[in-house]
Amino acid sequence: MKKIIFAMLLALPMTMFAQKIGHVDVDAIAQGMTEYTALQTEIQNLQKQFQDELQRKQNDIQAKADAYEKEKETLSETLRTYREQDIQKAMQEYQQFGETSEQELQKVYQTKMTDIQEKIMKAVQEVGAAGGFTYVLPAGAIAYIGAGASDITDQVKAKLGAK
Numbered sequence: 001m002k003k004i005i006f007a008m009l010l011a012l013p014m015t016m017f018a019q020k021i022g023h024v025d026v027d028a029i030a031q032g033m034t035e036y037t038a039l040q041t042e043i044q045n046l047q048k049q050f051q052d053e054l055q056r057k058q059n060d061i062q063a064k065a066d067a068y069e070k071e072k073e074t075l076s077e078t079l080r081t082y083r084e085q086d087i088q089k090a091m092q093e094y095q096q097f098g099e100t101s102e103q104e105l106q107k108v109y110q111t112k113m114t115d116i117q118e119k120i121m122k123a124v125q126e127v128g129a130a131g132g133f134t135y136v137l138p139a140g141a142i143a144y145i146g147a148g149a150s151d152i153t154d155q156v157k158a159k160l161g162a163k
Helices: 002-017 026-031 034-074 077-130 153-160
Strands: 021-024 135-138
Touching: 021 153, 026 077, 026 153, 034 077, 077 135, 077 153
Parallel strands: 021 135
Antiparallel strands: none
16 A cells, blocks of 8 residues: 555656646737727727717817806896706716716727637637647746746637737
């Protein structure tokens, strides 16, 4: 029994050294993908549209406020109250639109980025399996990468057709 345990203890370090470990730079892969570039462009276009609309709303509020200030002394109490409420309502709509547009940007980014990450993970798994790797770890999460680890970033990029 002691001989079996001793043999197992001797064999354990050998199996540890026989493991093939790889690492991959997921960010570099994503940035080289056409889907990621398209996502960046889509986000920039949406941001521009939202900012243009916010600017339009802000100009509208400013115009209403300026007109109110000019006419305030000549308006009846009822009209004054109505205009103040109108300006207040416009400001609330401005804030709500700002929040909603930010949420939509995050949702679009998150949804499309999840698809990109899934593609990357599938490619990493395929390259890892084809290369006989026991582990493939994200390079950014590793404190130290020794000489025995293989960088498979370029192989995964090639699999995905990324630059």
